[in-house]
Amino acid sequence: MLVRFFLVVSFVLAAATAQAQVRLKDIVSFEGVRSNQLIGYGLVVGLDGTGDTMRNSPFTRKSIEGMLSRLGVGNLSDEGLNTKNVAAVMVTAALPPYARxxxxxxxxxxxxxxxxxxxxxxxxxxxxSGADGAIYAVGQGALAVGGFSVRGAAAEVTNGVPTVARIESGAIVEKEIDFNLLQMDSIRLALRNPDFTTASRIKAVINEQVGAANAVTLDPGTVEVSLSGKIDIPELLAALENLTVQPDTPAKVVIDAKSGTIVIGADVRIDEVAISQGGLTVSVSESASVSQPAPISIGETVIVPSTEIQIERKNSGFALVGGQVSLREMVDGLNAIGIGAQEIISILQAIKASGALHAELEII
Incomplete structure (x- = not known):
């Protein structure tokens, strides 16, 4: 039995070690390899009477007048423009890195x-256009709307958001972002979760496995790789992003009080504490019975409501959890008390207030 226990523990530790190794491409981003946000203002036409009203949306009216004027229709400022088949929209897109x-x-x-x-x-x-005001793409096409709205004289049904839509491959890139990898003499790796330990491990892995590169840690969120000699930079980036490293994370407990979700990090530790949780549980049961008059008598059948209230006092007593316990031991100790998620949230807050919880407690 003891041999079997050690085999199980060894298997769990080996699995945890294998899962902890992640690729660099999953925890860092390379300088210059990123998308850029684009934005534009346009008009959507062809709506079946569900567009903007000209009285409440003067910018839509001005846009229609300007568009028709450019198309040679003439000045419509003095004419009655009361269409409801047009809507003013904002158009957004992400320009991928190295889009041609x-x-x-x-x-x-x-x-x-x-x-x-x-x-x-x-x-x-x-x-x-991008943040610099230059136009990088031009969009046009039929909209794909996921939601719908149906309205009648006395009822309305709406599913999803019918005023938001997408156009797959709806814009054509007209201008490229000038960035040349081949002219770089160094590459910077930006950690998505800055940490000195993780940055140091990344530096060590690169210096050990990539001979043509020299990595240094600039700060907890940046590792710079200097290039020496004639190097194929795209091939180097492909090699770097497939290196594996074990990232380090701080001890943290995240609580979503609305849904009762609790996430506890593996490095969370607590000192020895005694925990007791108790309270009252009130159950209310409603039922109804039918009272009928006796045969051959004057009376009527009535429904008599019945309410039953039960009060249960819950007292779990004290449970001892302590001695710098691990995550599994702490969870087992709390489960042994027989309490739910909302009670565990209160207990964790109380343990943190007592100074026995050695972790950051974040409530969202």
Whole structure:
């Protein structure tokens, strides 16, 4: 039995060690290899009376007048423009790294005015610009709306958000972002979760397994890799992102009080404490009985309500949890008391207040 126990423990430890090794591409991002946000303002046409009202959305009216004027329709400022088949929208997209001119990207469309639905609409030509004001892509196409809204004289049914839509491959890249990997003499790796220990381990792995690179730790969130000689940088990046390292995480307990979700990190430790949890449980049961008059008598059948209230006092007594226990021992100790998630949240808060919980407690 003892041999079997050690085999099980060894298997669990080996599995935990294997799972702890992650690729660099999953915990870092490479300098220059990132997407850029694009935004634009446009018009959606072809709506079945579910577009913006001209009275409540003056910017939609101005946009229609400007568009028709550019198309040679003439000045419509003095004419009555009361269409409800057009909606003003904001168009957003993410320009992938190293996107080339002529490639297609997905775009998202969201209504700005009081349009009821964008279903069935078509986005007109919309320039998409970056933070520098330059136009990098142009979007146009038929919208794909996930939600719908149906309204009658006395009822309305809405499923999802019908004023938000997407267009797959709806924009064409017109301008490339100037960034040349081959001109770089160093590469910076940005950790998604900055940590000195993890950064030091990344530096050690790179220096040990990549001979043509020299890595140094600049700060807990950045590791710089200097390049020496003539190196194929794309091949080097491919080799770096597939290196494995064991990231280090701080001891932390995250609690979602709304849903009762508790996530406890593996390095959480608590000192020896005695825990007792108690309270009252009130159960209310409603039932009804039927009272009928006796045969051959004057009376009527009535329903008599019946209410039964039970009060149960819960007292778990004291449970001893302590001596710098691990995660599993702490959870086993709390489960042994026979309490639920909401009670465990209160206990963890009390342990933290007592100074016995050696971890960061975050409540979201």
């Amino acid at each position: 001119r002529g490639s297609e990207i997905d775009i998202s469309v969201a209504s700005m005015g009081d349009a009821e639905s964008l279903r069935g609409g078509t986005l007109l030509v919309t320039p998409l």
